[in-house]
Amino acid sequence: MLWETFLLALQAILRNSMRSFLTVLGIVIGVAAVIAMVTVGQGSADQVTADVEKLGSNIVMVIPGQDAMRGGPSGLAPQPFSMKDNDAVEALSPVAVAAPISQGRERAVFGNENWRTDITGTDNRYFEAAQWELERGRLFEDGEIKSGKAVCVIGETVRDKLFGNADPLGETIRIKSMSCEVIGLTKSKGASTFGSDQDDFVIMPIKTYFRRVAGNNDVGLIFASIRDGASIPDAMDDVSALMRERRLIGVGEEDDFEVMDMEQLTTMLTGITGILTGLLAAVAAVSLLVGGIGIMNIMLVSVTERTREIGIRLAVGAQARQVLMQFLVEAIVLSLFGGLIGIFLGLGLGLLGSSYLNVPFQPQVSIILLAFGFSAAVGVVFGYFPARRAARMSPIDSLRHE
Amino acid sequence: MADPTPLIALIGIWRTYGTGEATVHALAGIDLTIDRGEFVAIMGPSGSGKSTAMNIIGCLDAPTAGHYLFDGVEVAGLTRDQRALLRRHYLGFVFQGYNLLARTSALKNVELPLIYKGLPRAERIALAMEALEKVGLADRAHHDPSQLSGGQQQRVAIARALAGKPRVMLADEPTGNLDTKRSIEIMKVLERLNGEDGLTIVMVTHEEDMAQFSNRLIWMVDGKIARDEPTRKVA
Numbered sequence A: 001m002l003w004e005t006f007l008l009a010l011q012a013i014l015r016n017s018m019r020s021f022l023t024v025l026g027i028v029i030g031v032a033a034v035i036a037m038v039t040v041g042q043g044s045a046d047q048v049t050a051d052v053e054k055l056g057s058n059i060v061m062v063i064p065g066q067d068a069m070r071g072g073p074s075g076l077a078p079q080p081f082s083m084k085d086n087d088a089v090e091a092l093s094p095v096a097v098a099a100p101i102s103q104g105r106e107r108a109v110f111g112n113e114n115w116r117t118d119i120t121g122t123d124n125r126y127f128e129a130a131q132w133e134l135e136r137g138r139l140f141e142d143g144e145i146k147s148g149k150a151v152c153v154i155g156e157t158v159r160d161k162l163f164g165n166a167d168p169l170g171e172t173i174r175i176k177s178m179s180c181e182v183i184g185l186t187k188s189k190g191a192s193t194f195g196s197d198q199d200d201f202v203i204m205p206i207k208t209y210f211r212r213v214a215g216n217n218d219v220g221l222i223f224a225s226i227r228d229g230a231s232i233p234d235a236m237d238d239v240s241a242l243m244r245e246r247r248l249i250g251v252g253e254e255d256d257f258e259v260m261d262m263e264q265l266t267t268m269l270t271g272i273t274g275i276l277t278g279l280l281a282a283v284a285a286v287s288l289l290v291g292g293i294g295i296m297n298i299m300l301v302s303v304t305e306r307t308r309e310i311g312i313r314l315a316v317g318a319q320a321r322q323v324l325m326q327f328l329v330e331a332i333v334l335s336l337f338g339g340l341i342g343i344f345l346g347l348g349l350g351l352l353g354s355s356y357l358n359v360p361f362q363p364q365v366s367i368i369l370l371a372f373g374f375s376a377a378v379g380v381v382f383g384y385f386p387a388r389r390a391a392r393m394s395p396i397d398s399l400r401h402e
Numbered sequence B: 001m002a003d004p005t006p007l008i009a010l011i012g013i014w015r016t017y018g019t020g021e022a023t024v025h026a027l028a029g030i031d032l033t034i035d036r037g038e039f040v041a042i043m044g045p046s047g048s049g050k051s052t053a054m055n056i057i058g059c060l061d062a063p064t065a066g067h068y069l070f071d072g073v074e075v076a077g078l079t080r081d082q083r084a085l086l087r088r089h090y091l092g093f094v095f096q097g098y099n100l101l102a103r104t105s106a107l108k109n110v111e112l113p114l115i116y117k118g119l120p121r122a123e124r125i126a127l128a129m130e131a132l133e134k135v136g137l138a139d140r141a142h143h144d145p146s147q148l149s150g151g152q153q154q155r156v157a158i159a160r161a162l163a164g165k166p167r168v169m170l171a172d173e174p175t176g177n178l179d180t181k182r183s184i185e186i187m188k189v190l191e192r193l194n195g196e197d198g199l200t201i202v203m204v205t206h207e208e209d210m211a212q213f214s215n216r217l218i219w220m221v222d223g224k225i226a227r228d229e230p231t232r233k234v235a
């Protein structure tokens, strides 16, 4: 009889193909959306952590201002650092190297081509600390750094946009009023977690940047690497104490700069991806709900017909539980079917999205089960409970149902 | 050798719809016994309670008051499942409004009661085809109700009631939508089943011609039995 019930349910599914299709669709949409979005979100978060770890866990950054990156109250523009600040940081015993960094966005021009990009002024220590390698050409020479010569190292994207197939080395690009000789090309790192292009930059000696681009001597960021074996928290305390002293901050006054290690940076960045993941999850939850409402709607619209069908079956000798079993099997088969399609579609979309965003593919069993469970529950509840009500009526009442 | 217990016994049956001002007594104290092998026709004006009585006899509806004994067993004392078994194994019902499953072929509709009887598929199809042949619809076996005329749908409903070879056939205006020629063919099928297989038939009809095939005629008015007499056959 169980097999017969299963066949009856299958027949009912095929007979009501439109209803079945819409129910399955509702489940597929809900399940696929949730799985795809959460998978991509989680992959992004993991990628951020991986990206930051690639920088090395021994990196400490010093930024003027408080809450600058956390988006807190900004207040007055923070007092920037100077080259002397950088040298003082580097002089601290736990610090291996410290690189001063100043950045801005400008248009770089070569021939008829132009491209807006990040212009970074720093020195060779930055390449060392941030682990940038050269594809071709060379880094800056000491003399070039000291004198602030107009030479630059460019990223792969800038090369592509300005030079196309031509060789950039030895050519001269124009940034603002300055002409700058290209001496090096970095190895491509590809897109980062947020889809931002990591190869989109021009790097020049910081003095050149001060004089020819920024028009001041402000250092925006000190990028320091800590010696192997030194304690990072202790090093950060040292940097803090040093900067408080240099910036004349009295006892009890708050810092007007921030010292971050990679852990904090990771936390901050994963916090941002967390918000993104949350947003995606919210959108997905809405899809799930919409799918659920769709299923509910289909089931409720068809309740009159189903009630009459139940009346007919009861009248020809079916027992209530046989009819109910049929409807339950019908609901379960549809839910399973829709759920499985949804899972595969969701994983497929997740895979597609992950590879497009260049993040690891991280399907999560708990979310798959949750999405599947919810949709299946909606399908079963709204498929089964109206049937149960109908099966409890007398056959003639079910038949007369309108 | 007659069995002393009547097959169907209605004792003081009332069926009341609604409450207060809107109360309708569809059946107002019906006493009726039907024995095995009888062919009973029920006639009466519209609204006189014929369908209501049929539904109660068919165990599809419960009386408000009174007793209904089927083969000596009080139906009200049975569980829902037992009443379902009674319908499954003893009763074949033809509804006034057909009540076929939509988007389901004539054959599958006729097969439906046989599924619940637990018959294997091959036997079901054979029996269903046989029943469809009896009502002259073998060539429409794979048509859905929506592709059939009213009369054809009615014949599918008759075939469904016949397919399970019930003991009692309850037919509510089985020929209401058929032309005279078809109606007479159907009546002849019923007459033969009644004569040869001893099928007990209770049939509601508005047509004197069809009532002619019965042995007993019950005339209902206002929820009561007004006359109950042997059918006067007109040659």
Ligand SMILES: Nc1ncnc2c1ncn2[C@@H]1O[C@H](COP(=O)(O)OP(=O)(O)OP(=O)(O)O)[C@@H](O)[C@H]1O
Pocket: A400, B017, B018, B024, B025, B026, B044, B045, B046, B047, B048, B049, B050, B051, B052, B053, B096
């Ligand atoms: N579900 C119901 N709710 C309220 N009143 C009902 C219901 N079913 C039947 N009735 C009433 O009971 C009475 C008998 O109805 P029934 O259907 O038995 O008549 P009938 O003799 O079969 O008529 P017809 O020849 O038109 O089929 C009618 O007055 C009808 O209005």
Ligand SMILES: [Mg+2]
Pocket: B050, B051, B052, B096, B172
């Ligand atoms: Mg009627």
